[in-house]
Amino acid sequence: MKLSQFFLPTLKEVPADAQVISHRLMLRAGMIHQTSAGIYAWLPLGYRVLKKIEDIVSREQDIIGCQKVILPTLQSADLWRKSGRYDGYGKEMLRIKDRHERDLLYSPTAEEVITDIFQSHIKSYKQLPQVLYQIHWKFRDEIRPRFGVMRGREFLMKDGYSFDLDYNAAKQTYERIYESYLRTFKEMDLTAIPVKADTGPIGGDLSHEFHVMAPTGESTIYYDAAFETLPDAARTFATMSNLYAAAEEMHDVAQCPIKGEQLKSSKGIEIGHIFYFGTKYSKALGAEVMGPDGKQMTVEMGSYGIGVGRLVAAIIEAHHDDAGILWPKSVAPFDIGLLNLKQGDAAVDALAEDLYTTLRSMNVDVLYDERDERAGTKFADMDLIGLPLQVIIGAKTIKEGLFEVKIRKSGERKMLSKEELFNFIKAN
Amino acid sequence: MKLSQFFLPTLKEVPADAQVISHRLMLRAGMIHQTSAGIYAWLPLGYRVLKKIEDIVSREQDIIGCQKVILPTLQSADLWRKSGRYDGYGKEMLRIKDRHERDLLYSPTAEEVITDIFQSHIKSYKQLPQVLYQIHWKFRDEIRPRFGVMRGREFLMKDGYSFDLDYNAAKQTYERIYESYLRTFKEMDLTAIPVKADTGPIGGDLSHEFHVMAPTGESTIYYDAAFETLPDAARTFATMSNLYAAAEEMHDVAQCPIKGEQLKSSKGIEIGHIFYFGTKYSKALGAEVMGPDGKQMTVEMGSYGIGVGRLVAAIIEAHHDDAGILWPKSVAPFDIGLLNLKQGDAAVDALAEDLYTTLRSMNVDVLYDERDERAGTKFADMDLIGLPLQVIIGAKTIKEGLFEVKIRKSGERKMLSKEELFNFIKAN
Numbered sequence: 065m066k067l068s069q070f071f072l073p074t075l076k077e078v079p080a081d082a083q084v085i086s087h088r089l090m091l092r093a094g095m096i097h098q099t100s101a102g103i104y105a106w107l108p109l110g111y112r113v114l115k116k117i118e119d120i121v122s123r124e125q126d127i128i129g130c131q132k133v134i135l136p137t138l139q140s141a142d143l144w145r146k147s148g149r150y151d152g153y154g155k156e157m158l159r160i161k162d163r164h165e166r167d168l169l170y171s172p173t174a175e176e177v178i179t180d181i182f183q184s185h186i187k188s189y190k191q192l193p194q195v196l197y198q199i200h201w202k203f204r205d206e207i208r209p210r211f212g213v214m215r216g217r218e219f220l221m222k223d224g225y226s227f228d229l230d231y232n233a234a235k236q237t238y239e240r241i242y243e244s245y246l247r248t249f250k251e252m253d254l255t256a257i258p259v260k261a262d263t264g265p266i267g268g269d270l271s272h273e274f275h276v277m278a279p280t281g282e283s284t285i286y287y288d289a290a291f292e293t294l295p296d297a298a299r300t301f302a303t304m305s306n307l308y309a310a311a312e313e314m315h316d317v318a319q320c321p322i323k324g325e326q327l328k329s330s331k332g333i334e335i336g337h338i339f340y341f342g343t344k345y346s347k348a349l350g351a352e353v354m355g356p357d358g359k360q361m362t363v364e365m366g367s368y369g370i371g372v373g374r375l376v377a378a379i380i381e382a383h384h385d386d387a388g389i390l391w392p393k394s395v396a397p398f399d400i401g402l403l404n405l406k407q408g409d410a411a412v413d414a415l416a417e418d419l420y421t422t423l424r425s426m427n428v429d430v431l432y433d434e435r436d437e438r439a440g441t442k443f444a445d446m447d448l449i450g451l452p453l454q455v456i457i458g459a460k461t462i463k464e465g466l467f468e469v470k471i472r473k474s475g476e477r478k479m480l481s482k483e484e485l486f487n488f489i490k491a492n
Numbered sequence: 493m494k495l496s497q498f499f500l501p502t503l504k505e506v507p508a509d510a511q512v513i514s515h516r517l518m519l520r521a522g523m524i525h526q527t528s529a530g531i532y533a534w535l536p537l538g539y540r541v542l543k544k545i546e547d548i549v550s551r552e553q554d555i556i557g558c559q560k561v562i563l564p565t566l567q568s569a570d571l572w573r574k575s576g577r578y579d580g581y582g583k584e585m586l587r588i589k590d591r592h593e594r595d596l597l598y599s600p601t602a603e604e605v606i607t608d609i610f611q612s613h614i615k616s617y618k619q620l621p622q623v624l625y626q627i628h629w630k631f632r633d634e635i636r637p638r639f640g641v642m643r644g645r646e647f648l649m650k651d652g653y654s655f656d657l658d659y660n661a662a663k664q665t666y667e668r669i670y671e672s673y674l675r676t677f678k679e680m681d682l683t684a685i686p687v688k689a690d691t692g693p694i695g696g697d698l699s700h701e702f703h704v705m706a707p708t709g710e711s712t713i714y715y716d717a718a719f720e721t722l723p724d725a726a727r728t729f730a731t732m733s734n735l736y737a738a739a740e741e742m743h744d745v746a747q748c749p750i751k752g753e754q755l756k757s758s759k760g761i762e763i764g765h766i767f768y769f770g771t772k773y774s775k776a777l778g779a780e781v782m783g784p785d786g787k788q789m790t791v792e793m794g795s796y797g798i799g800v801g802r803l804v805a806a807i808i809e810a811h812h813d814d815a816g817i818l819w820p821k822s823v824a825p826f827d828i829g830l831l832n833l834k835q836g837d838a839a840v841d842a843l844a845e846d847l848y849t850t851l852r853s854m855n856v857d858v859l860y861d862e863r864d865e866r867a868g869t870k871f872a873d874m875d876l877i878g879l880p881l882q883v884i885i886g887a888k889t890i891k892e893g894l895f896e897v898k899i900r901k902s903g904e905r906k907m908l909s910k911e912e913l914f915n916f917i918k919a920n
Contacts, residue, residue, distance in 0.1 A: 071559050071622055073613035097609050099564050100596070105609055106562040108624075114562070131499050134534040134542070136527050136646050137565060137629060138598070155591045160598075162645075163583045163633045168528070170566070170588075181525050181533055185501035194499055196536075201565060201629070205591045217590075218564050 065398070066420075067433040067445075071108050073097075074445050084280040086377035087212030089389050093449045095376075102209025102217035109449060110376065112397035114220065117252065117375050118199050120394060121222050124248040128240055130195040130224055135174050135181075137201055141167035143176040147348045156204045170203035175345045175367055178225040182363070183351040189229050189361070192353065193237055197224030199372055214333070214377045215282070224368040229355065231342070234364035238270065238340045239301040241368050245274055245336050246299050248370070252379055253392035256335060259285050259309040270340040273311055275332030278381040284312040285332040288322050333378045340366040383473075389450030390473045393492075398431040400489065401451040405439045405458035416457045419467075428489060447472065453492060455485070493826070494848075495861040495873075499536050501525075502873050512708040514805035515640030517817050521877045523804075530637025530645035537877060538804070540825035542648065545680065545803050546627050548822060549650050552676040556668055558623040558652055563602050563609075565629055569595035571604040575776045584632045598631035603773045603795055606653040610791070611779040617657050617789070620781065621665055625652030627800055639708070641801045642761070648801040654794045657783065659770070662792035666698065666768045667729040669796050673702055673764050674727050676798070680807055681820035684763060687713050687737040698768040701739055703760030706809040712740040713760040716750050761806045768794040811901075817878030818901045821920075826859040828917065829879040833867045833886035844885045847895075856917060875900065881920060883913070 073094040082088040090096050095110030106114055122132060138160065144150035150157075150169075158170040171177070178196055186194065199222045209217050224241070228234035242258065249256040254276050261273040275285050287309035294303070308322045311332075320327065343362045345351070355361040371378075376395075383390040391397070402420055406412035413434075420432045431451065433442050439458075446454055456468040466479040469488060480488055501522040510516040518524050523538030534542055550560060566588065572578035578585075578597075586598040599605070606624055614622065627650045637645050652669070656662035670686065677684040682704050689701040703713050715737035722731070736750045739760075748755065771790045773779070783789040799806075804823075811818040819825065830848055834840035841862075848860045859879060861870050867886075874882055884896040894907040897916060908916055 068618070069557065069622075071561075071613070071624060094613070097612065099605055099608070100566070100568045100594075103564045103566060105564060105605065107609075108559040108561055111561050115560075129497065131536040132539050132543075133499075133536055134539055136531045136533060138528070138531060138631065138646055140528045158588065158590065160586065160588050162586065163635065166528075177527055177533065180527070181535075184525065185499070185522070190496070194497075196499060203566065207591065218566055 065431050067431060068435045070431065072445075072449070073107070074448060076444075082212065084211045084214065084377075084381070085384060086214065086280070086380040089380050089384060089448070090212055090377065093389060096213060102206055102215070104213055104216060104218075109397050113376050113391070113395055114373065116395045116397075117372055117379075118220075120251050121199060121248055121370055121372060124244050124251070125197050125222070125224065128195075128244045130197045130241075133196050133198050134200060135171065135177050135198050137171050137203070138168045139171050139174070139177050141169055143180055143349070144169065147176050147345055149176070156206065158203050158205045171200075172202055172204045173367070173369075174198070174223055175225065175365075176349065179345045179349045179351050179365070182225075182227055183346075183349055186227070186351075187353055189353050189355050192227060192229050192363070193233060194227045195224055195237065195241070197222060197368070211280070211282075212377060213373045216373070219371065220373040222368075222370040222372050226366045226368070227346075227351070228364045229353070229361060231364055234340060234342070234366060238338065238366050241338060241366075242272060242301045242305075243299070245338070245368075245370070246304075249274065249276070249335065250296070252375065252395050254335070254375075254379060254382055257285060257287055257291050257309055257332070258304060259287065259311050259332075260314050261311045261337065262313050269342060272305075272338050273334050274336035274338075275311075275334055276378045276382055277330040278333050278378065279331050280381055281331035281333040283332050283334060284329060286310050286312070286315045286320070286327060286329045289326050289328050292328075333374070333381060334371070335375055335378050336368075336370045338366065338368045340364075384450070387444070388448035391450045391452060393452050396452050397449070398451050399429045399453065400431070401446045401449075401454045402430050402432045403439075403442050403446060403454060403456045404432070404434050405442065405456060407434055407436055409459065411462050412457060412459065415461060419455070419457070423489070426486075426489075453489070493859050495859055496863045498859065500873075500877070501535070502876060504872075510640065512639045512642065512805075512809070513812060514642065514708070514808040517808050517812060517876070518640055518805065521817060524641060530634055530643070532641055532644060532646075537825050541804050541819070541823055542801065544823045544825075545800055545807075546648075548679050549627060549676055549798055549800060552672050552679070553623075553625050553650070553652065556623075556672045558625045558669075561624050561626050562628060563599065563605050563626050565599050565631070566596045567599050567602070567605050569597055571608055571777070572597065575604050575773055577604070584634065586631050586633045599628075600630055600632045601795070601797070602626070602651055603653065603793075604777065607773045607777045607779050607793070610653075610655055611774075611777055614655070614779075615781055617781050617783050620655060620657050620791070621661060622655045623652055623665065623669070625650060625796070639710075640805060642805045643710070644801070647799065650796075650798040650800050652796040654796070655774075655779070656792045657781070657789060659792055662768060662770070662794060666766065666794050669766060669794075670700060670729045670733075671727070673766070673796075673798070674732075677702065677704070677763065678724070679822055680803065681822070682763070682803075682807060682810055685713065685715055685719050685737055685760070686732060687715065687739050687760075688742050689739045689765065690741050697770060700733075700766050701762050702764035702766075703739075703762055704806045704810055705758040706761050706806065707759050708809055709759035709761040711760050711762060712757055714738050714740070714743045714748070714755060714757045717754050717756050720756070761802070761809060762799070763803055763806050764796075764798045766794065766796045768792075812878070815872070816876035819878045819880060821880050824880050825877070826879050827857045827881065828859070829874045829877075829882045830858050830860040831867075831870045831874060831882060831884045832860070832862050833870065833884060835862055835864055837887065839890050840885060840887065843889060847883070847885070851917070854914075854917075881917070
């Protein structure tokens with residue numbers, strides 16, 4: 065993509081009303097545009113990151129056998145009356161009347177709808193387990209939306225729902241998804257700590273929140289210092305759920321088994337939340353299957369959420385410096401930024417254009433800054449939007465035959481021949 | 493994917509209330525589930541097709557330089573008051589009040605929001621042209637939703653918006669998108685006829701609808717018989733817009749230049765609609781840029797829609813037989829259906845399992861029917877869901893060492909050795 069044609073409205077000034085760094089950087093990098101309080105459009109750069117995160121989340125879900133669906137954003141109030149949540153949910157639920165005066169609502173979550181679909185179609189234990197998930201827009205009418213997409217009203221979420229025959233099977237599904245969440249976040253260079261959590265309005269017996277530590281987090285978490293030194297291979301449910309970690313509302317100083325310096329606390333950003341709630345919804349909505357002995361059994365359920373839009377902000381909170389964002393490669397909107405510092409010089413233009421074409425033919429995703437702008441503006445914009453690698457071309461490149469490469473995260477610079485450059489790009 | 497684990501609720505009976513063939517087949521093949529009047533959940537098989545269509549549409553948009561965004565489903569009424577459409581739109585627009593009693597609406601289209609975003613960020617003619625698009629859910633509160641996803645209330649649509657400096661540039665963009673739409677539909681094995689159309693509530697001077705001919709279409713189109721024999725290379729704007737084609741409301745028998753047998757008519761399914769409307773929205777919302785001469789100019793706009801969910805139904809209307817769907821390869825939910833007719837026979841199971849694993853390692857997307865069901869049920873389900881190729885394994889396969897392959901569309905059957913089978917699959 066050539067930058068002169070790319071819709072990338074970067075801002076030099078820090079937006080006055082944005083309090084947290086991710087919100088400031090997303091506005092400055094032209095990733096989002098607020099259209100109403102707590103409601104954002106995702107512009108091309110932001111959409112690219114959102115899409116990469118969606119794809120990682122989907123792939124990890126598919127690997128463990130979850131199946132993707134799309135549920136309606138607008139749902140009938142009747143189902144929510146059956147589960148008893150329609151009256152209980154409060155003002156965060158956006159209620160709507162259609163032209164025939166029927167009550168609809170904008171889905172804040174989808175336990176009712178998916179349970180109803182399940183009970184319409186699945187009749188035998190032989191078809192279990194089933195985990196269905198979607199990545200779709202939700203609406204919660206927050207009284208004070210804030211921090212950009214971190215606590216918006218319309219937001220993109222992955223929500224999954226599991227159906228098992230009994231407690232043991234449901235517990236296994238819960239553990240499988242718990243571990244897959246750790247891998248999912250790891251792929252985005254996020255280290256998440258799962259903490260025991262309150263089940264809140266979803267209800268149920270067992271629940272974990274996944275938090276990324278960040279000073280801007282809205283919640284406080286308490287955890288065993290051992291989490292910080294745990295090797296990747298030990299990040300299993302069996303190991304991790306034996307270590308103490310709790311959200312503030314579940315943390316009781318008197319009861320806490322961890323004392324002194326072994327007990328750590330941090331602000332955290334919640335990026336995932338999983339629930340096992342047994343038969344709460346399946347009973348209310350009649351989700352039964354025939355068991356192996358021919359008797360009807362009410363299925364055991366759980367639900368599993370990841371804040372997909374919020375992950376974009378959480379990754380920025382975890383990966384940035386004074387100059388801008390430092391995207392992990394897996395979610396970067398482009399692989400490489402190519403800067404032409406001598407736009408208008410025929411030899412330099414030809415060299416840059418040739419490199420751009422060659423890289424594209426190698427399936428490298430390049431953002432080519434060929435604008436008629438000062439070098440300082442080009443450097444500042446490229447640092448701000450945080451692509452992992454920059455290739456800088458100017459008069460010197462022609463003279464010396466060496467390409468300058470800057471690794472955005474470390475700031476390290478290298479002078480490479482054309483062959484070395486291609487090898488370096490392939491390896492990084 | 494193993495069928496015993498796949499959420500595929502096929503139906504033997506034809507649903508009584510479904511009138512058109514695509515609606516019947518989508519319900520019978522377990523692709524969709526109605527949750528309210530005109531509102532559907534997309535189940536795993538349906539989602540897979542929807543996703544393939546989305547990807548084709550996106551790729552073709554990206555190729556011609558359009559940039560993908562995501563706009564909010566809920567939009568502020570204020571912007572729509574500025575354009576004058578808030579009061580004019582009627583009851584099809586779903587109007588909502590949030591907890592602070594602010595007027596929102598569920599986007600039926602997005603000219604206002606995108607024009608407002610454009611005018612906030614683009615200030616110079618140097619940044620033109622721009623085409624921004626999204627593939628996102630819309631809501632139109634149809635008084636009588638019908639024909640399944642063909643005329644639903646919540647539906648998935650690609651909507652794009654172009655910004656150009658003057659009429660000539662806008663016309664070129666319009667033609668570029670017109671031709672790209674023909675390629676997009678062609679990739680899904682659909683031959684679309686563009687007809688001059690009324691601009692309706694979007695407004696404007698120039699508009700084409702893209703119709704697939706099908707007896708179940710809601711509209712009637714009149715066209716020059718020459719369309720039917722036009723070679724692919726001649727399917728350009730210049731050639732096609734000179735041939736007569738018009739939707740019923742634009743067709744005037746007295747004025748029509750084509751007579752007799754040269755004039756054809758057909759029922760059509762509208763799958764795309766494009767509009768050039770000049771400065772209708774840019775003027776109302778102040779979308780101006782500085783022109784080459786330093787003067788402010790109001791930008792020229794168009795908008796471009798494809799019914800992505802409706803395409804699933806249109807493809808089925810165009811590609812089915814008495815036994816079920818005949819998916820074109822480009823949108824098929826899986827490449828191959830593998831049928832094990834001797835489930836439980838150790839040798840046959842081992843052979844089928846081995847083939848399944850090998851095909852997956854070749855990145856072939858296989859649906860493996862290893863259910864404990866009669867052969868007749870397996871054949872019927874596989875024909876119904878319409879995967880392009882079936883590989884059938886039974887006792888004979890072991891005895892003779894030959895795999896039976898059925899080409900779903902032609903019904904042709906072949907007996908192939910293992911090596912021939914792999915070569916055949918690679919070539920198809």
